[in-house]
Amino acid sequence: MGTARGGRETRQRSCARIDANLPCMAGACCCSAFPTGGLPPSLTQGLDSLNGGPKRCYSRPHPPMCAAPAHDAFDQAKELFFDGLKAFETARFDAAEQLFMASLALFPGRISTLINLAATQLELSRPQEALAVADQVLALEADNVDAWFHKATALGLLNRHREALAGYEKVLQLGTLPPAEPWFxxxxxxxxxxxxxxxxxxYDRALAADPTLAQAWSNRGGILREMKRNEEAADAFRQALAHGADPELHRYYLASVSAQAVPATAPAHYVETLFDDYADQFDAHLVGLLGYRAHSTLARHLAALDRGPFRSALDLGCGTGLCAPLLKPMTQRLAGVDLSSQMMDKARALGLYDRLVHADIVDYLRGTDERYDLVTAADVFIYVGDLAPVFAALDRAMEAKGLFCFSAERAADESTDFELLPSLRYAHSERYLREMAMQHGFELVQLVRAPIREDQREPIHGMFVYLGRAEGGQTRLMRQ
Incomplete structure (x- = not known):
């Protein structure tokens, strides 16, 4: 599953790849040979024409900023340009930006340097600045294909997708770039x-141009999965794997639409990236559009148990802090842990958590010296299939009479422990949850069957499970 924002699945185009086709901006004197000795092939590709091959230079009068620089200044600008390329190709983007800007200060208006500056600013997640630089190039050369490419990428990152689409269509219309990446x-x-x-x-056009483009296969598979065309999706994910896509992530995708072995959990980097990207819209989308209610249902039945007040509570997978206003009145101290730093920034802004930790939940439970008498996990285990490590880690992080409360999607097949659905969410059987509780010294205090959220206006059925460490508790089963 790729992002639709034009991010880093494919490195932004730098001028090192297209310098042979770029005009210089200060007349023929600017086309002096650039030395390439000692540079790796990836940096010298396309530079041969600058060292004696045919050149395109502007014949119209240049504004004063484009006047030919003094020889020493030109040599220094050239050196800074190549140093910037080296920094870019080794992912030292802050340094690359400074070097390209220094080169432009000595040699203003050089299109190749401006193109590279825009590419670098995209890598630095500064699309507004990259857009301004791309527009500067287009004011000088209206059909510069790389400027259009960078402009479209910046517009996508700014969520100006209709304008971005027009930009990529301009790139394709110009037809001077290999077509796979623009079609992608x-x-x-x-x-x-x-x-x-x-x-x-x-994506089919991109793959016709380059059948090895793994990310196009991946994105194609994601669309087919959402269309419930599972066999075609599985084939696309297999192709992505064959062409070098992230194996852990794509085996996870493949398992959701095929009989492939189900992984124990979702890949951590997938979950982290998903929620980092989702943070700004999370509350409105989940609660407003999907009718999410796991946090409120979990807290409501917890309050009804009348087991509080608690000394210290831990909100596993706290996200943006939806549970915090509901849990805070029940406990003296509230901590949260989550994989997504962007989601935790939203939680921190609430001012309700006494402590927030950016970590994997199992790693945190295994490493913490804190002891909690209440641990909650609302809609967290949809990204965790095998719950044994979680239960085992809870043993050292919970007080002897603590309460563990969580929600889970309900598997359709009670004979399975857990399954990975085409939605990329895990569902668990009630039998499995009861077995986990028994094996790890928990007692079922209460189990509530109720919807968690909606998907395409259909309720997603779930379970709200309340487990205690103390013996002798009364087991209750409720339906709602």
Whole structure:
């Protein structure tokens, strides 16, 4: 599953790849040979024409900023340019930006340097600045294909997807770049505009141009999965794997649409990236559009148990802090842990948590010296299949009479422990949850069957489970 925002699945185009086709901005004197000795091939590709091959220079009068620099200044600008390329190719983007800007200060208006500056600013997640630089190039050369490419990428990152789509269409119209990457970005943008059928067609065009483009196979598989065309999706994910896509992530995708072995958990980097990207819209989308209610249902039945007040509570997978206003009145101290730093920034802004930790929940439970008498996990285990490590880690993090409360999606097949659904969420059987509790010294205090959220206006059935460490508790079963 790729992002539809034109991010780093494919490195932003730098001028090292297209310098042979770029005009210089200060007349023929600017086209002096650039030395390439000692540079790796990836940096010298396309520079041969600058060292004696045919050149395109502007013949119209140049503004004063484009006047030919003094020889020493030109040599220094050239050196800074190549140092910037080296920094870019080794992912030292802060340094690359400074070097390209220093080169431009000595040699203003050079298109190749401006193109590289825009590429670097995109890598630094500063699309507004990259957009301004791309527009500066287009004011000088209206059909500069790399400027259009960077402009479209920046517009996508700014969620201006219709404008981004027009930009990629301009790139394709100009026809001077290899078509695979522009068609791929075109497909990403159509996905962002919720036009999946058209996005599929764009990915097919990208793959016709380059059948080894793993991310296009991956994104194609993601669309087919959402369309419930599982066999086609599985084939696309297999192709992505065959062409070098992230194996852990794509085996997870493949397991959701095929009989492939189900992994124990979702890949941590998938969950972290998903929620970092989702943080700004999370509350409105989940609660407003999907009718999410796991946090409120979990807290309501917890309060009804009348087991508080608690000394110290831990909110596992706290996210943006939806549970915090509901848990805080029940406990003297409230901590939260989550994989997504962007989600935790939202939680921190509430001012309700006494402590927030950016970590994997099992790693945190295994390493903490804190002891909690209340641990909650609302809608967390949809990303965790095998719950044994969680239960084992709770043993050292919970007080002897603590309470563990969580929600889980309910598996359709009670004979399975857990299953990975095409939604990329895990569902667990009630039998499995009861076995986990018994094996790890917990006693079922209460189990509530109730909807967790909606998906395409259909309720997603779940379970709200309340487990105690003390013996002799009364087991109750409720339906709601």
């Amino acid at each position: 970005r075109h497909g990403q943008t159509l996905q962002a505009l919720d036009r999946p059928e058209q996005a599929l067609a764009s």
